[in-house]
């Protein structure tokens with residue numbers, strides 16, 4: 001998908017390049033490509049149109065930036081507009097002065113409300129709160145039971161009874177107050193926005209509990225219908241925000257933009273996996289890159305900075321560049337990377353990774369990584385520093401020592417040798433010949449990282465490359481894209 | 496040991512990124528810019544879907560309608576080629592129904608080529624119906640001595656379990672004895688949910704504890720069905736994302752177990768939520784490869800979504816839609832009718 005948009009721009013590139021500044025015709029053509037990309041990402045048609053108008057305005061209002069190629073200028077405008085529409089920065093959740101803070105979840109059938117309720121409870125718990133769950137989905141068979149099981153896993157209590165959803169919500173809230181819980185999360189049945197009776201019911205639940213936050217739970221794979229659903233729920237419930245689920249699917253997630261676009265409320269949380277901990281505040285800038293299909297280099301780098309031991313990384317990265325990388329370095333790095341999370345998850349953040357690579361990475365489990373470690377541990381320090389000394393008999397010994405096969409040892413050594421070669425190439429300025437376009441990615445990651453405080457958002461240079469006027473692009477003083485701070489939305493209503 | 500290669504690739508990337516980042520640290524940061532105001536609603540009024548057919552009837556009731564479709568065609572153009580305006584309208588209708596950019600473009604090409612001798616609506620209907628020409632028959636019998644199995648696959652929350660409940664009802668009312676296999680051992684209370692459908696429909700059920708091996712649940716259900724001479728097994732599976740080879744491999748394994756004597760998988764249904772956008776195509780591709788999908792059950796067509804992506808799926812992958820879900824009740828399942836479906840796509 002990433003390739004889809006960048007390739008499109010590349011096709012346009014030659015004509016844009018030859019002129020050096022953007023004519024109306026160029027812009028039309030470029031925006032046409034953006035339109036297709038957005039539609040393929042499931043952004044709703046009306047939202048796409050309004051979006052393109054806004055981008056056009058942004059570009060025509062702005063004096064042409066001398067330091068950017070026309071293509072980069074378009075991309076930058078598209079990204080900025082995406083970030084703006086998605087909401088400049090994550091919502092800061094504030095709490096009611098008179099607890100409990102009440103959170104109501106609503107949405108279509110199968111959107112993932114019940115799981116989101118449990119995940120949200122865990123999230124609040126991690127914020128030092130004492131959440132309480134109300135299971136008011138009495139519609140779907142075993143929905144209450146599902147919430148009870150999930151809540152049990154995170155040690156949160158659930159209120160429910162087989163009566164009527166409005167009663168359940170009211171009684172549950174009273175119970176939470178009695179128990180002194182400070183956050184109450186109400187799970188409701190899935191409902192269609194055109195089902196008047198059920199929409200009235202959720203309205204009644206809302207009236208009976210006066211929630212401080214009402215979130216629409218929406219599935220990341222949703223298509224054009226997202227706007228209709230979001231608007232109907234907003235009209236009925238006055239949403240305070242959106243929770244997007246199933247972001248671990250390979251969908252581009254344009255529905256997020258659609259929903260955000262029509263209700264004008266921020267996307268607050270994102271659910272990214274089956275585990276209850278796979279849930280966090282939503283990052284608009286990252287979603288913008290995703291909708292455009294550009295991976296998420298910033299998250300990757302932040303994750304690296306947060307979890308990795310900087311000195312270890314810097315040291316071995318230095319040796320990496322100088323081509324003196326050893327198996328010890330490899331193991332040290334491996335341990336650092338493992339701290340960051342699953343390889344599959346990391347690969348997902350990288351732009352331009354082929355699906356095969358991604359799938360392969362998501363299949364790497366701890367067992368296999370342990371095997372690699374075992375092999376390296378079975379080597380002598382000398383062998384680790386100088387793998388070329390490892391002959392046949394040493395290989396047999398290492399295989400035996402690590403409980404693996406000679407074949408596995410051979411492969412590891414072969415690949416390590418290849419990797420060393422690639423690193424040398426890379427430090428020599430050339431792009432390494434990694435499989436599956438990884439070389440391009442490595443360069444991309446490095447450049448994106450370097451660009452952070454400059455004019456272009458992460459990952460954008462590659463996109464713009466096809467359109468750039470050739471030669472290095474001079475970059476003026478930046479700071480424009482620096483993270484915007486603050487951003488609290490809709491203070492809780494007083495109850 | 497592709498593993499090692501991946502690990503190394505990740506290392507190269509992360510290492511390079513971090514290294515460059517560190518070097519850049521020295522660059523002085525400019526003062527943060529004050530946050531702009533929250534953007535207003537981007538589109539206040541979402542344009543209504545334009546209409547190509549002039550009646551707003553419910554899909555279900557239309558099924559019973561005996562009137563010729565062509566009676567109900569609003570003739571936008573007379574004979575001949577289509578104007579750009581008309582093509583734009585058609586494009587909008589199709590895009591808003593999730594048919595997708597590529598398939599829509601292909602249909603527009605057809606229209607440009609063939610013109611609209613009987614009006615735009617009829618021409619679009621013909622073009623869509625031409626994409627929906629697959630064989631939709633379902634198989635309920637297996638080789639002699641084996642138990643036919645219908646296997647249900649799909650991503651989370653699309654309606655697999657509910658569909659099984661509805662189909663169990665259908666089989667039972669057609670005089671077949673049914674065994675349900677609660678193969679979703681992953682999601683909390685999933686087998687409890689299927690149990691309730693078993694109770695409701697009078698089907699037999701085999702279930703196991705959460706976390707049990709789904710293959711062995713299916714295996715046990717087959718044993719039960721064979722021993723009791725049941726007519727069919729409906730096997731549920733856990734929802735899984737279609738971009739995980741691990742999960743798809745697990746699914747292939749379940750399918751192999753279900754297809755082993757005494758079982759024989761005669762249908763594998765991918766359940767698809769009509770609200771799904773373009774991702775449905777990659778879902779279909781992956782599940783087809785992993786589980787040899789023979790048909791689609793398109794659920795939640797009682798909502799506002801059109802499910803137009805199935806047009807793209809049938810055109811590209813030739814997987815026919817066989818059933819349609821139109822509600823949460825046990826009777827809310829109908830056999831897919833391309834004409835009624837196309838009408839509802841073109842209808843506002």
Ligand SMILES: Nc1nc2c(ncn2[C@@H]2O[C@H](COP(=O)(O)OP(=O)(O)O)[C@@H](O)[C@H]2O)c(=O)[nH]1
Nearest residue numbers: 109110652653654655656657794795820821822
């Ligand atoms: N409105 C409507 N809801 C449906 C339909 N099919 C399933 N559902 C609902 O969708 C939700 C998810 O269904 P479920 O069978 O649990 O999905 P699974 O995770 O794929 O097994 C439940 O709330 C169902 O009641 C349908 O055709 N129409």
Ligand SMILES: [Mg+2]
Nearest residue numbers: 655656679685
């Ligand atoms: Mg299920």
